[in-house]
Amino acid sequence: MSELPRESLYRLRWTLLALGAGLLPHVLHVPLWVTAGVIAAALWRLVIAHRQRPLPGRALRVLGAVLALIAVLASYRTINGLDAGTALLALMAALKLLETKVLRDHVLLILIGCFLLLAAILYDQSLLLLPYYALATWLAVAALCAVTRESGIMPWRRAVAMSGRMLLQAAPLAVLLFLLFPRVPGPFWAMPNSARATSGLGDEMSPGEISDLTLSDAPAFRVRFHGPAPSPIERYWRGPVMHDFDGYTWRRARSPFLPRQPLQFSGPRYTYRVMLEPNNRTWLFALDQPASWMGDESVFQSFDYQLQFSRPVTQPLSYELASYTRHTSDVTLALSVRRRETQLPQGRNPRSVQLATALRAANPDVPRFVRAVLDVFARERFTYTLTPPKLDQNSIDDFLFNTRRGFCGHYASAFTMLMRAAGVPARVVTGYQGGVYNRVGGYWYVSQADAHAWSEVWLDGSGWQRVDPTAVVAPERLERGLDSEFDTQAANADSWLGTADWLRQIDFAWDAANTWWRDRIVEFDRFKQEALLEWLGIANPDWGKLGILLAAGFTGFLVWITFSLRRELRPRTSDPLLAVYERFCRTAARLGVERRPEEGPIDYGARVKRALPEAASAIDEFIAGFTRARYLAPRDAVDLKALARLARTLARRRTST
Amino acid sequence: MLQRLRHTLREKFDRRMREWSLKRLGPDRLPLAIIRRRVYILPTSFGVLYAFILFGMLLAGLNYNNNLALALAFTLGALAIVAMHYCHRNLAGLELQAIESEPVFLGQVGTLRVELLNPTRLERLDIEIRAGDSTGIIVSVPAGERIRCDVPVVAQRRGRNRVVRLALATRFPLRLFRAWAWAYDCAEFVAYPKPAGSASPPLIAPAAGGRHDTPGAGDEDFAGLREYHKGDSPRSVSWKAYARTGQLLTKEYSGAARRWLLLDWNNTPGADAEARLSQLARWVLDAERRSDAYALSLPDVRVALGIGAAHQDRCLLALALHGEPAETVAA
Numbered sequence: 001m002s003e004l005p006r007e008s009l010y011r012l013r014w015t016l017l018a019l020g021a022g023l024l025p026h027v028l029h030v031p032l033w034v035t036a037g038v039i040a041a042a043l044w045r046l047v048i049a050h051r052q053r054p055l056p057g058r059a060l061r062v063l064g065a066v067l068a069l070i071a072v073l074a075s076y077r078t079i080n081g082l083d084a085g086t087a088l089l090a091l092m093a094a095l096k097l098l099e100t101k102v103l104r105d106h107v108l109l110i111l112i113g114c115f116l117l118l119a120a121i122l123y124d125q126s127l128l129l130l131p132y133y134a135l136a137t138w139l140a141v142a143a144l145c146a147v148t149r150e151s152g153i154m155p156w157r158r159a160v161a162m163s164g165r166m167l168l169q170a171a172p173l174a175v176l177l178f179l180l181f182p183r184v185p186g187p188f189w190a191m192p193n194s195a196r197a198t199s200g201l202g203d204e205m206s207p208g209e210i211s212d213l214t215l216s217d218a219p220a221f222r223v224r225f226h227g228p229a230p231s232p233i234e235r236y237w238r239g240p241v242m243h244d245f246d247g248y249t250w251r252r253a254r255s256p257f258l259p260r261q262p263l264q265f266s267g268p269r270y271t272y273r274v275m276l277e278p279n280n281r282t283w284l285f286a287l288d289q290p291a292s293w294m295g296d297e298s299v300f301q302s303f304d305y306q307l308q309f310s311r312p313v314t315q316p317l318s319y320e321l322a323s324y325t326r327h328t329s330d331v332t333l334a335l336s337v338r339r340r341e342t343q344l345p346q347g348r349n350p351r352s353v354q355l356a357t358a359l360r361a362a363n364p365d366v367p368r369f370v371r372a373v374l375d376v377f378a379r380e381r382f383t384y385t386l387t388p389p390k391l392d393q394n395s396i397d398d399f400l401f402n403t404r405r406g407f408c409g410h411y412a413s414a415f416t417m418l419m420r421a422a423g424v425p426a427r428v429v430t431g432y433q434g435g436v437y438n439r440v441g442g443y444w445y446v447s448q449a450d451a452h453a454w455s456e457v458w459l460d461g462s463g464w465q466r467v468d469p470t471a472v473v474a475p476e477r478l479e480r481g482l483d484s485e486f487d488t489q490a491a492n493a494d495s496w497l498g499t500a501d502w503l504r505q506i507d508f509a510w511d512a513a514n515t516w517w518r519d520r521i522v523e524f525d526r527f528k529q530e531a532l533l534e535w536l537g538i539a540n541p542d543w544g545k546l547g548i549l550l551a552a553g554f555t556g557f558l559v560w561i562t563f564s565l566r567r568e569l570r571p572r573t574s575d576p577l578l579a580v581y582e583r584f585c586r587t588a589a590r591l592g593v594e595r596r597p598e599e600g601p602i603d604y605g606a607r608v609k610r611a612l613p614e615a616a617s618a619i620d621e622f623i624a625g626f627t628r629a630r631y632l633a634p635r636d637a638v639d640l641k642a643l644a645r646l647a648r649t650l651a652r653r654r655t656s657t
Numbered sequence: 658m659l660q661r662l663r664h665t666l667r668e669k670f671d672r673r674m675r676e677w678s679l680k681r682l683g684p685d686r687l688p689l690a691i692i693r694r695r696v697y698i699l700p701t702s703f704g705v706l707y708a709f710i711l712f713g714m715l716l717a718g719l720n721y722n723n724n725l726a727l728a729l730a731f732t733l734g735a736l737a738i739v740a741m742h743y744c745h746r747n748l749a750g751l752e753l754q755a756i757e758s759e760p761v762f763l764g765q766v767g768t769l770r771v772e773l774l775n776p777t778r779l780e781r782l783d784i785e786i787r788a789g790d791s792t793g794i795i796v797s798v799p800a801g802e803r804i805r806c807d808v809p810v811v812a813q814r815r816g817r818n819r820v821v822r823l824a825l826a827t828r829f830p831l832r833l834f835r836a837w838a839w840a841y842d843c844a845e846f847v848a849y850p851k852p853a854g855s856a857s858p859p860l861i862a863p864a865a866g867g868r869h870d871t872p873g874a875g876d877e878d879f880a881g882l883r884e885y886h887k888g889d890s891p892r893s894v895s896w897k898a899y900a901r902t903g904q905l906l907t908k909e910y911s912g913a914a915r916r917w918l919l920l921d922w923n924n925t926p927g928a929d930a931e932a933r934l935s936q937l938a939r940w941v942l943d944a945e946r947r948s949d950a951y952a953l954s955l956p957d958v959r960v961a962l963g964i965g966a967a968h969q970d971r972c973l974l975a976l977a978l979h980g981e982p983a984e985t986v987a988a
Contacts, residue, residue, distance in 0.1 A: 107703055107832060111710050114733065118714050118726050125725035137729065141736060141831075148832040150783040151795040162830065166739050173735035178728050184719050315722050524724050561742050568779040569750045 009049045011147045014159075015106045015113075016042055018143035019093055021136035022116030026086055029123065031075055034087045037068070041094035056098050064095050086119045106147045114140050127517040141167060169564070173557045180550040182543055183526040201239050201281075201430045201451060206249040207388075207395070207409035217447045220432055221276040221285055222515055224443040230270055230287065232434060234325045236454065236466060237285045237446060239431035241304040243340055245420070247348030248395045250413060250428050258303040259334045261463060265291055267326035275443075275519055276317045282309050285431060285446075287323040288466075294320040303337070304427070305464075316518050329463025333425060341425035341458065349396040349417065356421035366424055366459055370467060373418050377411065377472045380404065384474035411469040412453040425458035429466070440505070441512030576640055581626055584647040591650075601627055615650060622646040671822070675841055685840050688774070689753040691825060695838040696749050698741065704833035707737065737833050744834040747827045748784065750777045751798065756823070758846030760973065762938075763815050766791070768807040769844055771823070773798050783829040788820045788844070789813075812848030815931065816981050820844040849973040854936030856926045858918045858944065858951075882906040917962060918944050918951040920972075934976050941976070945969045955979055 020042075027035050048055060068091035069079070076084035093112045100106060117136050120129075138160075145166075146159035154162075221237075229235075242250035270287055284299065284307040293299050298310035299319065309317070344353075359376075363369040381404060388406040391398040396417045399410050412428050419426035433452035435444035454468040520528075533541035538549070585595045588608045595604045605623030609616045625643050678685075682695065700708070711734050718726035754772040761767025769788055775781050775798040787793030788810040796806045812818050819842055826837035882895055885905035898906045920940050927933035937953070944951040945964070952962040953972045958979075960972050 103832075104703065108706075111707065114729075115710060115714070118717060118729055121726045121729060122717065122721050122723050125723060130725075133725065133729070137732060144831050148828070148830065150785075150828070151797055166736060166743065166830070167732065170732060170735035170739045173738060174728065174732040177731040177735065178724070181727070181731065521728075522724055525722070557738075561739060565742050565746050569746060569777050 014143040018113040022113035025120035038094040237432040242428040265324035360422035408470040415469040440508040698836040756844035760847040763851040850934040852939040916949040
């Protein structure tokens, strides 16, 4: 069946809109030539439709498909995975557009648009984009409504209204499915690791390399304490621990098969929940020393007390923890660990080694030696700065005796190296320190700007203890954030009629909304599902109970939708009196006495009476009441309710027989 | 081979459905309300594709542990369920009020004039009406209105054709589902024999150049007015004259035939009955075109000499119903 040009153009516009809505979020990460290709194909197709030209030939389309495949292979080295798959799907949609003729092609393209939208969601499911996704879905459904009209054209307003109404009616079932659909943990197939750039801490640390540490306010993670929070000075969030030093760069241990020293905890126990941003790394952050953790079973602890995850964190992840900030270890340090944590490259940083040996000779007691080294930082003119000069290959010597300007990484690196040079086991710990309290959401916001590095030193009798040399140089760094400028601004602004405070409130509220979204929706998993069921009063929820609940909810939805849609099927009568009469007729028809088209109420009533002699009096009364109301009495004298009651008695009779 | 098997299976299925419908709902009579019990619904091929794509979305969402992707899949899935109810409701409650048919020559596409009533306050969009295996038409019925539409129909054989199954269907909205209802044996139409053959017709009296008035009245040429008798067709009443004079007068016509023909079954060449009927039909049409008066003689029916459209229809109907039970001829 050939289409009229007007209809074909109309369909094409809707299809292009739906497809475009699916493609738009990908424009930022798909190569430019893919976007250009899709737009070119869309324009070409529009020109063809406007001028009523023939579609491009088959040979051309096949050539296009082959070229697209080769181009995707060349730029991604694969056609698998989210990135390459998205690009390929977009190009194939563009090619399909060039052979779109019949209705089936249009609906297929709209479905491709939906799938592209899904891919966009796989990239980014932030609250910010939620309105866009909702609108794009609506648009796709409206396009489907409009395109599938077979006789005539559906006005766009009507398509939008109808699709909106259908989506609203579908919403209860969607929510039900979302809450009750069994969540299967883990991926079914290996996902290709997307090598997207991540901010935050890395596998290694070379303070000498950095001349300008740019701080971002991007979140690292958020923490909600279930009780009191520790004081700012104790809020050290441990992350990757660096063991291997080559004189310039600190690295994580390559062979972590070392014994973990047992810890004895004391002091308050802090229980909290960490909501980690995806960082493409395998490590998790914890307050100082975690004593226990809950959540995903794929969490384990390495020999340096660092929490590890079994796979890179590519999705937001939450976990429950309990930590202590005071701990001792009274065992002797295993020799293998001691050797590791005192290892230094030969012949590097000679002046520093000399300094350490001298200080150690003067202070044979380890705690006093630590104090002496810290005193060096305090006494000499060291400056805390985010724009330090670059350091040469003997980075510690250069820093200690020459530049004396640096940030936490420089101090932790130099301090640890001095410890090791004097034979004291020490290591660099990276992580975060501090955090801003969000009053709206009731949680701590730890940003990338809170990244920090410090040292841990082994003291015989008390185990690994934290020493933060930065605290000696810039104590205010620990009291506030790293980004002190931000705080001074905020302090100034407080006096400015409180505008900035107001802005800050909005900032807090937005972050709180994001956190809620992340915590409740994005991270909804089977644990939260179980918690929800328990909250609903279902003990020991399992898949069976979930299935029963889902089936019950689904049935309820079907009943609801059936009856809510049936309302519009009622006949078009505006007269309530006639409606009552029609009801009577329907009931009698169900009982086997159908009203003939030419039959009036009195004849019909007589016939019904003959068929149902036992209800004769009720029928008589009804017919008499109806005829009087319809033909004799003034309208306001009619007792409609009594009539309706009579009609109902007849209906009830039917159910009882 | 496979196609034949499919065909037989299809026929068997159709027969089963018909028997089932008869048992469940009784014989169908017009006016026929398409109640909910009459409406069947199944996914279309696009609906199946949609389901597959949703399944893919579900897998992707589960695999990437992406709840928003799952939410999209669930929303689109719930939408399909809602669309199913919309589709079913789009058909339920319609009333098939009447079906009129006109005779058609075998081999030509005829039409059924179907009258649909939408007694509800819901506009019905994209309702497909299809008679038997012919291609259907798609119409919309506004709320509370009644529409008439011409549904194409193809005659399977000469004579009285029953429309075994009239299907009302809809894929509105979203085309994910197709709801349909069947009305069995609600309409029939007559198929005239296909005009064929090239033999020349036998004459009763050759027209010797001049014109002969027919003994019977025709409806070709206006002859004059006469007094109205009870039983005269209102169509032949001269309403102009009535308006002028206030007297009912009937217009009289006289056929102006050139020849008189006797179209006799026994004198018709043809290999079998159908061929003879086709030849007779051809003769009838030719005679009418040439303004020859003609009489028809079949083994069981005779049509007296006459001319004009009504006469032609009478003759063709007699040809169409040749060999069928007598009471249907009388009807």
